[in-house]
Amino acid sequence: MSEKTRLGNFFEDFRVAQTIAHATPRTVTAGDVALYTAVTGSRFAVTSADTFAQTLGFPRAPVDDLLAFNMIFGKTVPDISLNAVANLGYASGRFGCPLYPGDTLTADSTVIGLKENSDGKTGIVYVRSRGVNQHGEVALDYCRWVMVRKRDVASPAPEAVVPELPAAVAAGDLIVPERLTTAEYSVVLSGSRDLWDDYQAGERIDHVDGMTIEESEHMMITRLYQNTARVHFNQQAEKAGRFGRRLVYGGYIISLARSLSFNGLANAFHVAAINGGRHVAPAFAGDTVYAWSEVIDKFALPGRSDLGALRLRSVATKDQPCAGFPYKTVDGRYDPGVLLDFDYTVLMPRRQ
Amino acid sequence: MSEKTRLGNFFEDFRVAQTIAHATPRTVTAGDVALYTAVTGSRFAVTSADTFAQTLGFPRAPVDDLLAFNMIFGKTVPDISLNAVANLGYASGRFGCPLYPGDTLTADSTVIGLKENSDGKTGIVYVRSRGVNQHGEVALDYCRWVMVRKRDVASPAPEAVVPELPAAVAAGDLIVPERLTTAEYSVVLSGSRDLWDDYQAGERIDHVDGMTIEESEHMMITRLYQNTARVHFNQQAEKAGRFGRRLVYGGYIISLARSLSFNGLANAFHVAAINGGRHVAPAFAGDTVYAWSEVIDKFALPGRSDLGALRLRSVATKDQPCAGFPYKTVDGRYDPGVLLDFDYTVLMPRRQ
Amino acid sequence: MSEKTRLGNFFEDFRVAQTIAHATPRTVTAGDVALYTAVTGSRFAVTSADTFAQTLGFPRAPVDDLLAFNMIFGKTVPDISLNAVANLGYASGRFGCPLYPGDTLTADSTVIGLKENSDGKTGIVYVRSRGVNQHGEVALDYCRWVMVRKRDVASPAPEAVVPELPAAVAAGDLIVPERLTTAEYSVVLSGSRDLWDDYQAGERIDHVDGMTIEESEHMMITRLYQNTARVHFNQQAEKAGRFGRRLVYGGYIISLARSLSFNGLANAFHVAAINGGRHVAPAFAGDTVYAWSEVIDKFALPGRSDLGALRLRSVATKDQPCAGFPYKTVDGRYDPGVLLDFDYTVLMPRRQ
Secondary structure (H helix, E strand, C coil): CCCCCCCCCCHHHCCCCCEEECCCCEECCHHHHHHHHHHHCCCCHHHHCHHHHHHCCCCCCCCCHHHHHHHHHHHHHHHHCCCEEEEEEEEEEEECCCCCCCCEEEEEEEEEEEEECCCCCEEEEEEEEEEECCCCCEEEEEEEEEEEECCCCCCCCCCCECCCCCCCCCHHHCCCCCCCCCCCCCHHHHCCCCCHHHCCCCCEEECCCCEECCHHHHHHHHHHCCCCCHHHCCHHHHHCCCCCCCCCCHHHHHHHHHHHCHHHHCCCCEEEEEEEEEECCCCCCCCEEEEEEEEEEEEEECCEEEEEEEEEEEEEEECCCCCCCCCECCCCCECCCEEEEEEEEEEEECCC | CCCCCCCCCCHHHCCCCCEEECCCCEECCHHHHHHHHHHHCCCCHHHHCHHHHHHCCCCCCCCCHHHHHHHHHHHHHHHHCCCEEEEEEEEEEEECCCCCCCCEEEEEEEEEEEEECCCCCEEEEEEEEEEECCCCCEEEEEEEEEEEECCCCCCCCCCCECCCCCCCCCHHHCCCCCCCCCCCCCHHHHCCCCCHHHCCCCCEEECCCCEECCHHHHHHHHHHCCCCCHHHCCHHHHHCCCCCCCCCCHHHHHHHHHHHCHHHHCCCCEEEEEEEEEECCCCCCCCEEEEEEEEEEEEEECCEEEEEEEEEEEEEEECCCCCCCCCECCCCCECCCEEEEEEEEEEEECCC | CCCCCCCCCCHHHCCCCCEEECCCCEECCHHHHHHHHHHHCCCCHHHHCHHHHHHCCCCCCCCCHHHHHHHHHHHHHHHHCCCEEEEEEEEEEEECCCCCCCCEEEEEEEEEEEEECCCCCEEEEEEEEEEECCCCCEEEEEEEEEEEECCCCCCCCCCCECCCCCCCCCHHHCCCCCCCCCCCCCHHHHCCCCCHHHCCCCCEEECCCCEECCHHHHHHHHHHCCCCCHHHCCHHHHHCCCCCCCCCCHHHHHHHHHHHCHHHHCCCCEEEEEEEEEECCCCCCCCEEEEEEEEEEEEEECCEEEEEEEEEEEEEEECCCCCCCCCECCCCCECCCEEEEEEEEEEEECCC
């Protein structure tokens, strides 16, 4: 094999405090937005229409927050997770400046923790990744941790460093996009009259609809993100692999859960934070994805009487409608139908 | 189920003269146009190239008329047809201002008729729907009628109101886009030397080519329109349904018929009216769609010696090439291969 | 069949020196670029990010060279190869002005050779095709030859004219885009530190990754190019055909090979020439495509100390990883796994 071919980093290639600048900056365009809509079915008015976004104070429709997340995630894959066995979790994700078509994202990651597993074959790599626009403004930074193979089981274990990560991004740390105003916000055009005031902690919402995944769709959206993880694309290799088939990229499941959540959360116009997230089970083409959400918490935003925040848990399932809110069984394990357990914070207009 | 989840309107929710403003305004972009081309194979020069459109007097390439139709239709689904059993017909559709990438569509519908069916379980809802751009100009208004389930069979029947709908939009009512000129029109670049003068009423044209539909394609284009009808997306639910599989959105069949019609009608650069239309049979992934057209009528346009109109019937079939023009059998029923019977009016340059 | 339906040219319709202006000019957009990325997985920084392209002296990100190639190829199909039995080869292809989103391509072809086959049923048509932007600048011209059916086996054979085509485009004939500068070129953002200086003639590179093709993807990208060759779209007809299934458009395989080649050739930022190419075997949905490349030659460019050229052979295979560089067997025939043998010249920054 030529030494010019990159095979990704192994566990022993990472050092705590090391920063990796990722390749292939990416100008996000109206073409990306159209594909995102076509593959996820997203219907939030603020990302769908310039006119609606302008009533909120945006110069034009920003790009869906999870499209931004997935683009930035994609940049990190060749350096961070090409040799990952599992994508274990997310925490402390904070969205910053809005992203608009025409903006260019560049990403970097800093290693914030390392811990070899007891089997000596793999280790956990914790990174904080950032996506930055062409003006140097941070669009998103977030932590994730992945289990990465060692190149050589004989390599010595590094000193274990496990970062302390908050359970959730604090209200005061949420970034509210500049110049937002809800005075002209239309609940007719947004698709729901339910505003922040109408949600209560503990409330659960079944998002009703189900979406069946096809191979083309998950591969197209994953390639759109320039995510190069091999398990998503190579049926010949995966046929002989653990599942016998291509794995659906987890970020697509997050996007589907968010898009399905429109039915019940139509006014959650902005994802401000990713508090945590776990891909509980793998998804495959042919699976039908459903979702439900629980309001974990609701809180006011400092200095804003017009906007509030909801901390949500959105759960995506496969082949299991969510009228019964499937989550965990009595022994504390996830229900076998659960794909995703996603904890995030959204902004929503308050009743004036 | 949370009361925040919207389950769509049932028959008893509609009132004659009621107007419903639909949610999720939509900025149409070059990304939407690219996906439309990728999924339908459209080749009309005016929507394909800014330069060609400019020779006709457009500032740049307008969006395909049927992409506009489908976007507007999509907006209406959550309010009008989420609980529809069948999409019965179209009439009196008139295209107004051209739509360009960057324009934002908002849609509303007015109920123009209601008639409960004799079984007491369903009723027919007639609506006139409009799509309006960000300047308040009407891009399209059209009527359709759908059979909608009642929430409760015990609900009393409303007074029956059945609108009178014209067989076709009259020549004088067609809207010719402003500033159109055909002086520079190139029949080389358009792909055909056959102009309005060359078509005769009664003439039939086999469009020859066949296009096989895949699940990904019909779901992607239907989501692009933000059409939320469940029968298109949820294989788990449809497996137990009437057909055992996902149904292809009828508007995709209309677009395929129009795109296939390029071969024989390449100079039909603009759809000016939808006179009527009927989805005769359901389509599914795996079906190969063919089309043929008949010139029902041809007529001059008031005050225009450079443009004429053709009223066309385009018939789409499944798994049945159209050299024999399959349509109806001797007993007046549709040939079992027919999917779509679509009656519309196009504009075409005249020989100068 | 209506005389208005076009069925394409047959062998006896071509004349040496005849020029055919192709229909349907095409404005290339950000939507096309997004679809190209989604379907091929291309990751070259110059076509991915405006900011990166600007460091090289481009006003913004140009369109991928092979997207331009495929768009121009698509225009030629209805006139040149609708009745082709086989697409035999490419030669003498030279990329000219960069293509940007918003530019409009128009294409024409000149017949440069004709030779009837000894069976009297088919003949070889040689054309030089050009794609020109809205300013009349040539974006690409290239030769290809196809085997085309005769309409009537009794038609007399034309005088045989076989053009002499060079083995490769000479270094002095390569067009370097104007105002290119590599002073700010970032090997971090480009994804590789290997520059022109680091490659040697004879060197072979396995691009490692494999990509499984689906029906939706190859049909969508082929329709995006408005390529109307029937073998790609009509499963009903192909079921009864030579292979029993739809054939994948060869240009998609070229694009996949180029996209896969990023891993090992990330700094090959521009395809300057197509020296030759042959579709060795047909590809179908379900095939997993791999690629490897050999450096055939490397040469300096007249007057440039900052850029060099590499002449490459990229070989795409199906269901065969390329660690062993599969190419030809001892008897000189292609290995049965080989799909594509593509000879082209790329530009790459030199170490300063």
